[in-house]
Amino acid sequence: MLDGFRSLSQTWVAKVVLALITVPFALFGLEYYLRQGGEGGTVLKVDGVAISQSEFRDALRNQQQQMQNAGGADSPALRYEAMNALVNRQLLLEYAADHHLTIPDQLLVDEISRVDVFQENGKFSQSRYEQVLRAQGMTPAQFEKRLRADLKLQLEQESLTTTAWVPEQSLDAFLKLDGQIRAVSTATLSSSQFLGEVKLADDAVRKYYQAHPDEFRIPEQISIQYVTLAADQLAAGVTVLPEELRKAYADPANQSRWTGQEMRRARHILLTVPSGASPAQRQSIKQHAQQLLTRLQAHPEQFAAVAKAESQDPGSANQGGDLGFFARGTMTPPFEKAVFALKKGEFSGPIETDFGYHVIQVTDIHEAKHLSLEEVTPQLTAEIRRQKASQKFSEEADAFTTLVYEQSGSLQPAADKFHLTLQTASGISKDQKTGIWSNPKLQQALFSTAVIKDHRNTPAIEVAPGLLVAARVTMDQAATLKPLEQATPAIEQRLEAQQAAVLARRAGEEKLKELQAGQADSSLTWSGERLLTRQQAYGGGLPPAVVTPAFRVGERHLPGYAGASTPDGDFILVRVTQIQPGRTDEPAARKEAETGLTRAYGDEAMEEFMAALRQKATIQVVDKSVLGEIPQH
Numbered sequence: 238m239l240d241g242f243r244s245l246s247q248t249w250v251a252k253v254v255l256a257l258i259t260v261p262f263a264l265f266g267l268e269y270y271l272r273q274g275g276e277g278g279t280v281l282k283v284d285g286v287a288i289s290q291s292e293f294r295d296a297l298r299n300q301q302q303q304m305q306n307a308g309g310a311d312s313p314a315l316r317y318e319a320m321n322a323l324v325n326r327q328l329l330l331e332y333a334a335d336h337h338l339t340i341p342d343q344l345l346v347d348e349i350s351r352v353d354v355f356q357e358n359g360k361f362s363q364s365r366y367e368q369v370l371r372a373q374g375m376t377p378a379q380f381e382k383r384l385r386a387d388l389k390l391q392l393e394q395e396s397l398t399t400t401a402w403v404p405e406q407s408l409d410a411f412l413k414l415d416g417q418i419r420a421v422s423t424a425t426l427s428s429s430q431f432l433g434e435v436k437l438a439d440d441a442v443r444k445y446y447q448a449h450p451d452e453f454r455i456p457e458q459i460s461i462q463y464v465t466l467a468a469d470q471l472a473a474g475v476t477v478l479p480e481e482l483r484k485a486y487a488d489p490a491n492q493s494r495w496t497g498q499e500m501r502r503a504r505h506i507l508l509t510v511p512s513g514a515s516p517a518q519r520q521s522i523k524q525h526a527q528q529l530l531t532r533l534q535a536h537p538e539q540f541a542a543v544a545k546a547e548s549q550d551p552g553s554a555n556q557g558g559d560l561g562f563f564a565r566g567t568m569t570p571p572f573e574k575a576v577f578a579l580k581k582g583e584f585s586g587p588i589e590t591d592f593g594y595h596v597i598q599v600t601d602i603h604e605a606k607h608l609s610l611e612e613v614t615p616q617l618t619a620e621i622r623r624q625k626a627s628q629k630f631s632e633e634a635d636a637f638t639t640l641v642y643e644q645s646g647s648l649q650p651a652a653d654k655f656h657l658t659l660q661t662a663s664g665i666s667k668d669q670k671t672g673i674w675s676n677p678k679l680q681q682a683l684f685s686t687a688v689i690k691d692h693r694n695t696p697a698i699e700v701a702p703g704l705l706v707a708a709r710v711t712m713d714q715a716a717t718l719k720p721l722e723q724a725t726p727a728i729e730q731r732l733e734a735q736q737a738a739v740l741a742r743r744a745g746e747e748k749l750k751e752l753q754a755g756q757a758d759s760s761l762t763w764s765g766e767r768l769l770t771r772q773q774a775y776g777g778g779l780p781p782a783v784v785t786p787a788f789r790v791g792e793r794h795l796p797g798y799a800g801a802s803t804p805d806g807d808f809i810l811v812r813v814t815q816i817q818p819g820r821t822d823e824p825a826a827r828k829e830a831e832t833g834l835t836r837a838y839g840d841e842a843m844e845e846f847m848a849a850l851r852q853k854a855t856i857q858v859v860d861k862s863v864l865g866e867i868p869q870h
Contacts, residue, residue, distance in 0.1 A: 280323075281858045283324055284854055300315050300318055300319045300322065301315065320864065325847055328850040329394075338389055338393070353492075353493045394843060397839055402838075407834070408834065411830055417788070418770055422764045422814075423764050425807055426745045428807050435737050442732070443721065455718070457666060457713070458663075459713050460662070461663075461710055463648070463659075463660055464655075465704060466655060466657065466697070467704045471630055471633070477622055485620070497608070500563065501564075501603070502563075503599050503600060504598055505548070505597045506543060506547055507550040508549060508595075510593045510594070526596055530584060533596065541557025541558065550825070569591065575588045575595075584598050585597045637651060641695075642697075644694075651707065663712075676706075679698045682695035695707055695708050695709065744808065746800070761810065780809050782803045783809050786799035790813040795813060795814055795815065798811070
């Protein structure tokens with residue numbers, strides 16, 4: 238449990254992400270609560286506790302960082318998720334308080350003192366600690382209160398998610414099913430071979446045209462003139478001074494960046510231990526590993542060949558046991574401890590881990606290297622240039638926004654003042670799906686009455702971090718309906734394809750019944766037989782439409798047959814001739830499956846726990862405007 242604390246606090250503190258840490262639980266509907274009026278400065282209340290607009294902005298920013306969503310600032314779904322996370326957080330904090338859950342002071346002190354950014358000369362520095370927090374606008378008391386709260390949340394979450402237990406029978410059943418291998422082949426009835434049998438009614442095209450007018454509607458489209466103010470553009474004119482580089486390089490907060498990690502390359506031979514092995518069996522496997530170690534110490538040139546023949550690690554055996562370069566913290570602890578205790582060329586073993594017994598040889602070592610100022614200058618220059626450009630962008634963004642608004646009859650004044658190029662675009666519609674024109678705020682502004690009818694500039698709108706756009710409409714083309722004559726060829730092709738698909742499905746289903754009844758069909762051309770797991774089938778081994786039917790074929794009567802129509806109208810028959818259950822005796826796969834199932838059970842328990850807390854809670858959304866359009870479920 239303390240490892241979980243350390244993982245959370247080190248990540249959170251070391252990066253000085255002094256924003257709200259949200260809890261990634263399942264979303265719950267808020268529609269029921271959207272019935273209340275507004276109060277200034279408060280976004281929502283949870284059991285009477287007010288959550289401010291500032292907290293909501295922090296939560297939204299954190300969601301954007303997690304999703305790496307450049308356009309997320311205006312996404313209703315992301316705002317909705319941020320608000321749900323705030324509700325989850327408050328309910329968990331209330332639960333912790335009700336059950337007197339506390340974080341010991343010593344644990345808090347230990348976690349903070351380990352963080353590099355708070356250290357000088359390898360030791361925790363109180364002055365450095367206060368300096369870093371002050372730069373983020375926080376006091377130590379505020380920071381420690383927030384960190385203590387987040388550790389409580391971690392404890393609550395881990396108390397449910399890490400105590401789930403997967404029964405051995407369930408694990409065996411999962412592995413047998415998940416790793417199941419089926420021998421399959423397919424035969425395709427193409428819809429195109431039935432096109433000659435299709436005959437459309439004389440009025441079919443006209444009826445379809447009249448019944449589906451929206452398919453032939455050409456939406457309203459506009460042509461525009463626009464300018465962009467981008468932080469990236471400003472970066473080109475930014476100068477980075479030598480003294481700025483030296484100062485950034487010497488900053489204690491950056492020192493850990495300049496010292497790379499020691500990397501080691503190793504190869505190994507793994508002898509796995511079957512589940513439930515007796516002490517005698519384990520000893521026999523260990524003795525065999527010792528014999529391999531003795532042999533390889535005498536003949537190291539045989540390592541690759543022996544690994545290919547003896548190693549039971551499917552990921553490295555074919556590479557002669559080579560694991561490539563890795564740093565500390567990558568491998569399981571006993572294995573890593575052995576590797577980093579060896580010199581280049583030395584052997585170790587047998588080393589026991591959860592996977593079995595290992596024979597190890599270190600083949601190369603890259604020592605940790607401290608990078609010089611000259612070596613990091615390109616990286617630092619780019620970082621400082623971005624920082625200065627971002628600052629300059631913030632300063633000019635206000636002036637740009639004001640000028641575009643005050644000179645609303647033209648974009649030329651803004652282009653002249655900020656040395657920007659007037660650009661044009663055409664064919665923009667309300668259902669634009671790509672590019673900056675798909676931004677909801679910009680679309681709303683472009684198709685507003687003030688912009689189209691009154692010929693005004695749009696406001697300056699931030700369509701992505703560091704990118705402002707202002708535009709004006711130069712031409713507006715109203716929505717029209719494509720004439721029937723122009724639409725006829727496409728309609729005929731669609732109707733013929735639909736009817737051909739129906740004929741293919743009927744023929745396919747008839748042949749499937751015959752095959753399942755034991756009647757052979759010499760007219761079918763079957764593909765070559767392939768051995769596929771379910772993952773391989775979904776990964777392209779079979780057409781997606783028949784994967785599920787193929788893996789539903791029972792194993793009592795083989796060969797078995799199944800079939801399904803594809804989205805493009807073909808009908809695919811699949812034949813299953815052999816079914817092999819997945820293996821349950823591979824330690825690595827077993828451990829991975831157990832970890833995944835445990836996590837799934839734990840997440841489900843956490844979701845049920847949160848649902849129970851919400852049933853008792855009083856949740857009131859005070860400021861509905863921050864959500865925009867509420868996602869539909």
